Amino acid sequence: MGSPTFSPLYRQIKALLLESLRSGAWRPGEAIPSEMDLASLYKVSQGTVRKAIDELAAENLVYRRQGKGTFVATHGERQVRFRFLRLAPDSGEPGAVERRLLEFRRARASAEVARMLELKAGDPMVMIRRLLVFGEDPVVLEEVWLPGTLFKGLTASAVSEHRGALYNLFETQFGTRMVRAEEKLKAAAADEAGAALLGVEPGHPLLAVERVSYTYSDKPVEWRRGLYKTDHYFYRSELG
Amino acid sequence: MGSPTFSPLYRQIKALLLESLRSGAWRPGEAIPSEMDLASLYKVSQGTVRKAIDELAAENLVYRRQGKGTFVATHGERQVRFRFLRLAPDSGEPGAVERRLLEFRRARASAEVARMLELKAGDPMVMIRRLLVFGEDPVVLEEVWLPGTLFKGLTASAVSEHRGALYNLFETQFGTRMVRAEEKLKAAAADEAGAALLGVEPGHPLLAVERVSYTYSDKPVEWRRGLYKTDHYFYRSELG
DNA sequence: CTAGTGTCATATGTCTTATAAAAGACACAA
DNA sequence: TTGTGTCTTTTATAAGACATATGACACTAG
Numbered sequence: 001m002g003s004p005t006f007s008p009l010y011r012q013i014k015a016l017l018l019e020s021l022r023s024g025a026w027r028p029g030e031a032i033p034s035e036m037d038l039a040s041l042y043k044v045s046q047g048t049v050r051k052a053i054d055e056l057a058a059e060n061l062v063y064r065r066q067g068k069g070t071f072v073a074t075h076g077e078r079q080v081r082f083r084f085l086r087l088a089p090d091s092g093e094p095g096a097v098e099r100r101l102l103e104f105r106r107a108r109a110s111a112e113v114a115r116m117l118e119l120k121a122g123d124p125m126v127m128i129r130r131l132l133v134f135g136e137d138p139v140v141l142e143e144v145w146l147p148g149t150l151f152k153g154l155t156a157s158a159v160s161e162h163r164g165a166l167y168n169l170f171e172t173q174f175g176t177r178m179v180r181a182e183e184k185l186k187a188a189a190a191d192e193a194g195a196a197l198l199g200v201e202p203g204h205p206l207l208a209v210e211r212v213s214y215t216y217s218d219k220p221v222e223w224r225r226g227l228y229k230t231d232h233y234f235y236r237s238e239l240g
Numbered sequence: 241m242g243s244p245t246f247s248p249l250y251r252q253i254k255a256l257l258l259e260s261l262r263s264g265a266w267r268p269g270e271a272i273p274s275e276m277d278l279a280s281l282y283k284v285s286q287g288t289v290r291k292a293i294d295e296l297a298a299e300n301l302v303y304r305r306q307g308k309g310t311f312v313a314t315h316g317e318r319q320v321r322f323r324f325l326r327l328a329p330d331s332g333e334p335g336a337v338e339r340r341l342l343e344f345r346r347a348r349a350s351a352e353v354a355r356m357l358e359l360k361a362g363d364p365m366v367m368i369r370r371l372l373v374f375g376e377d378p379v380v381l382e383e384v385w386l387p388g389t390l391f392k393g394l395t396a397s398a399v400s401e402h403r404g405a406l407y408n409l410f411e412t413q414f415g416t417r418m419v420r421a422e423e424k425l426k427a428a429a430a431d432e433a434g435a436a437l438l439g440v441e442p443g444h445p446l447l448a449v450e451r452v453s454y455t456y457s458d459k460p461v462e463w464r465r466g467l468y469k470t471d472h473y474f475y476r477s478e479l480g
Numbered sequence: 481c482t483a484g485t486g487t488c489a490t491a492t493g494t495c496t497t498a499t500a501a502a503a504g505a506c507a508c509a510a
Numbered sequence: 511t512t513g514t515g516t517c518t519t520t521t522a523t524a525a526g527a528c529a530t531a532t533g534a535c536a537c538t539a540g
Contacts, residue, residue, distance in 0.1 A: 006501095008523060034491060045525040050492085058298070060480060066492045067532035084479050180480035186470035187427040187445035205427035205445040211479075230426035237477050239324050239451075240300060240420035246530095248494060274520060285496045290521080306521045307503035 013042055014052035021061060021072060022216040024175045028074035032062065035070075061179060061216075075167040075178070084167065084181065087139065087233045095135050102197075103129035104156035106148060113145050116212050116223045124148030128159060128166075131197055138198050139233055142209075142226035150176055150221060167213075176221055181213040185235065188227065198229045207235060253282055254292035261301060261312060262456040264415045268314035272302065275310075301419065301456075315407040315418070324407065324421065327379065327473045335375050342437075343369035344396035346388060353385050356452050356463045364388030368399060368406075371437055378438050379473055382449075382466030390416055390461060407453075416461055421453040425475065428467065438469045447475060 007015075017032070026032045033041070038049045053070055056062045060083075064070045073080065088094060107127050114121040125148050132140035144166065146154070151174055162169045171177040188208040195202040207228035215221050228235065247255075257272070266272045273281070278289045293310055296302045300323075304310050313320065328334060347367050354361040365388050372380035384406065386394070391414055402409045411417040428448040435442040447468035455461050468475065 010523075031491095036491080046492095047525055048523080051523080053492095064492065065532085066530070067490080069491060086477070086479070180478070183477040183479060185425065185447065185475040185477060187447045187468075189445045203443070205429045207425065207427045207447075228427075235425040235477075237326070237423040237425060237475075238420070239326070239423060250494075271520095276520080286521090287497080288495060291494085293521095304521065305503085306501075307519080309520060 009044060010048045010051040010055075013038075013044060013049055014055055016042065017052055017056060018061075018216060021056075026072050028072045028171050028177060029076060031069035031071050059179070073177075075165050075171055081165055084165070084178070086236045087134075087228060088236050089134070090232055090234060098133040099160075100131040100133060101128070101156065101160040102131055103127070104159060109145075113223050117145070117147060117220045119147060126151050126154055130159075134233065137229075137232065139229050140226055141194055141197050142224055145223040147221060150174065176215055178213045178222065179215055181211050181222075184210045190227070194227050198227065200229060200231075204229075206230070209235075249284060250288045250291040250295075253278075253284060253289055254295055256282065257292055257296060258301075258456060261296075266312050268312045268411050268417060269316060271309040271311050299419075313417075315405050315411055321405055324405070324418070326476045327374075327468060328476050329374070330472055330474060338373040340371040340373060341368070341396065341400040342371055343367070344399060349385075353463050357385070357387060357460045359387060366391050366394055370399075374473065377469075377472065379469050380466055381434055381437050382464055385463040387461060390414065416455055418453045418462065419455055421451050421462075424450045430467070434467050438467065440469060440471075444469075446470070449475075 017038075020026050020032070032038075035046045035049045035053065039046045042049070053062065053064070057064055057070075060073055060080075062070050062072055075081070075084075082094075085097075105127050107125050109117070109119050109121055109123040109125045111121045113119070113125065114123060126146045128144040128146075130142060130144070131138050132142070151170070154174070158169065158173070159166070167178045186208045188206050190198065190200055190202055190204040190206050192202050194206070195204060198204075198206070200206075207230050209224075209226045209228060211222070211224040211226070212220050213222040213224070257278075260266050260272070272278075275286045275289045275293065279286045282289070293302065293304070297304055297310075300313055300320075302310050302312055315321070315324075322334075325337075345367050347365050349357070349359050349361055349363045349365045351361045353359070353365065354363060366386045368384040368386075370382060370384070371378050372382070391410070394414070398409065398413070399406070407418045426448045428446050430438065430440055430442055430444040430446050432442050434446070435444060438444075438446070440446075447470050449464075449466045449468055451462070451464040451466070452460050453462040453464070
């Protein structure tokens with residue numbers, strides 16, 4: 001029978017809005033046009049625009065403020081950070097996090113990374129290796145791989161001098177906003193190098209976390225591999 | 241200023257629907273009354289009922305089928321199982337899972353369990369210890385704690401003879417439906433007993449997973465502690 | 481001059497109504 | 511017996527009217 005080529009009006013509107021987000025026409029933190037403006041622009045009712053925006057809000061791409069407007073979501077907000085960094089302390093409130101850059105280099109995509117990011121093996125990449133220190137405690141050792149073409153002007157000093165989440169830097173300086181991510185977790189034993197950096201004995205059990213992050217339209221644009229020391233922190237997961 | 245004691249109509253309807261779900265008036269898998277019926281019952285428009293049900297559907301408490309009706313969500317469906325058991329094989333499709341009951345007994349709540357489940361230490365509990373075997377491979381060793389009062393007639397044979405998820409048994413036999421859960425993950429080294437059951441050497445790195453499950457209205461009703469062997473399986477987590 | 485208060489413009493939120501589309505049951509015909 | 515049209519019931523979509531929240535700004539009492 002006929003393929004599901006039909007799309008209701010509000011979804012077509014949503015697609016148009018998504019395109020404006022993706023293209024960067026509306027920047028993170030800024031307000032998008034009002035529902036009424038969009039309604040008259042697209043020649044539909046406010047309610048239809050509303051339903052389109054409702055779905056974008058449900059996907060955390062925008063957020064609404066009654067009386068003020070609808071705003072493009074951003075990684076600058078505190079709240080968003082905890083959605084992507086899922087470690088919480090066993091007791092007490094999460095404290096400050098210090099990010100120590102260990103290595104920054106340009107390299108070629110391995111077959112594994114290329115497959116994850118839908119690139120070709122050998123494509124230019126940026127690789128970042130760093131240590132996250134909570135208070136005095138080194139907790140996360142991770143490696144971040146990014147497509148070199150998307151992050152052309154990225155430098156070691158930009159990364160090491162940046163305060164706040166990497167995703168914040170990416171969206172403000174490179175116009176690439178991470179929208180969601182998928183993680184795969186395993187338990188692993190610390191090797192010599194990792195143990196030294198995390199301040200544990202070799203063989204110490206660690207959480208091995210592999211992440212693929214996606215920007216708009218489910219396009220994968222980042223691959224990470226991290227080792228988490230879970231002696232005083234745990235990984236939060238919600239099932240629902 | 242006045243406290244936020246105001247609640248829009250659709251939320252009041254939602255609360256009424258929730259109460260029908262909680263009380264068991266509408267059973268898992270069954271259809272709830274049509275939007276029109278509910279609208280005339282509560283003397284509001286279909287759209288208002290609709291918005292109430294929208295929120296319930298977003299919380300996975302019910303699901304809609306155009307042309308058929310709206311149904312109470314259930315743990316019987318395959319789809320729901322993967323929301324609560326987040327292990328996936330490194331490659332291939334997930335196979336059959338065998339559940340081996342190791343221990344079943346009634347006991348008193350420890351201070352720790354009591355705190356998690358909002359009970360008093362010493363309250364009667366049911367404790368289940370079991371092994372999940374994927375194919376031939378023992379992968380999960382876990383301990384489940386339940387309030388004895390809620391699960392009065394629960395027996396070892398009911399558990400060991402039941403096919404399918406425990407949550408399925410709970411909802412069909414005891415009218416308690418698990419709606420969501422929170423997990424805390426750490427890496428741990430296998431002890432002697434655990435290693436033997438999971439078929440690894442003592443000291444082998446394992447995923448330690450602690451879960452609190454909630455029924456309607458965020459009432460906690462189950463506490464679990466599991467050890468996951470992640471040699472051939474990984475824990476899936478979505479950030480978004 | 482200043483602190484408070486009222487008013488207005490504009491934004492999202494709520495609610496209703498009308499109509500469309502999906503699903504299944506059933507009658508009927510080839 | 512098998513398909514096909516049609517009717518009923520259900521959720522889905524769309525539009526419009528009205529409510530509420532917010533912030534800016536003007537006005538006024540002190």
